Amino acid sequence: MIRDNVNMADTCDAFVIRGAGQTESIGLSGYYEVKCHGYDGLLKWEDVIYNVVTTVGKNGVLDTYLGNVSAGAVVMGLKGTGTAVAADTQASHGTWLEVGLANAPVYTGNRQTPSFSAASAGVKTTSAAVTFAMTSSGTVAGCFINVGGSATKDNTTGTLFSAGDFTAGNKTVTSGDTLSVTYSATAA
Numbered sequence: 001m002i003r004d005n006v007n008m009a010d011t012c013d014a015f016v017i018r019g020a021g022q023t024e025s026i027g028l029s030g031y032y033e034v035k036c037h038g039y040d041g042l043l044k045w046e047d048v049i050y051n052v053v054t055t056v057g058k059n060g061v062l063d064t065y066l067g068n069v070s071a072g073a074v075v076m077g078l079k080g081t082g083t084a085v086a087a088d089t090q091a092s093h094g095t096w097l098e099v100g101l102a103n104a105p106v107y108t109g110n111r112q113t114p115s116f117s118a119a120s121a122g123v124k125t126t127s128a129a130v131t132f133a134m135t136s137s138g139t140v141a142g143c144f145i146n147v148g149g150s151a152t153k154d155n156t157t158g159t160l161f162s163a164g165d166f167t168a169g170n171k172t173v174t175s176g177d178t179l180s181v182t183y184s185a186t187a188a
Contacts (some may be wrong), residue, residue: 014151019036058187059119063148066116066124066185073158075111075151076130076181081141081170084163090146091156093163095183098144105138110151114183124185129180137174141165143181 011185019129066074080103082096097103100111117127142165162185173179 003048012107017117047076049108053187053188055122058122059124062119062122062124062187066145073146073148073151074116074161075113075146075149076114076183077111077144077153078107078132078140078179079142079144079163079165083137084142084144084165088160088163090149090158090160093160096141096163097138098154099138100132103138104136105134105140105175106136107132107134107179109133111146111153114145114152119187121182124186125184126182127181132179132181134173134177135175139170139172140179141170143183145183 030051030053035044035046036044036047037045052073079093080099081096084093084096085157088095096149099105108145112132114126114129115128116124118124140161144163145161146158147161149155162183
């Protein structure tokens, strides 16, 4: 029996002086239920098929959801102190605040729009680092990805796709620092 399993994971690395990362995973599985009814309407047999999710299928999921054209705006922002949890949404993430506008530290411009390469081998990665130019001092605890929302900092629309904290703890930044962030999502 072959089971249909898609295990997805994403990573976010950001650094001021050194790199850090956060890994989370999502597992998907699927199956077919088949029933055969005879001409008289009676059930003759039934079976279940657990199948393989192909690499091209995994790439398609990643390209569709994280593709700027297919899924709408995809933006990246910075999160403040507090732990990201699976129940967080863009409108409600009570244990942490977004930094960059009303909450220090501040960075120039809006939330940044990452550019992604096409998914390959079940992995979709930013094609270049996303940069945040800091204009004040403060603490950054991690990053987040929003799909279908607004590039405006502190905006609560869209879907909070991913949020993560630095593995080595909160980072202090000062005006003039630049954070360079790459992002990878994996469908394993």
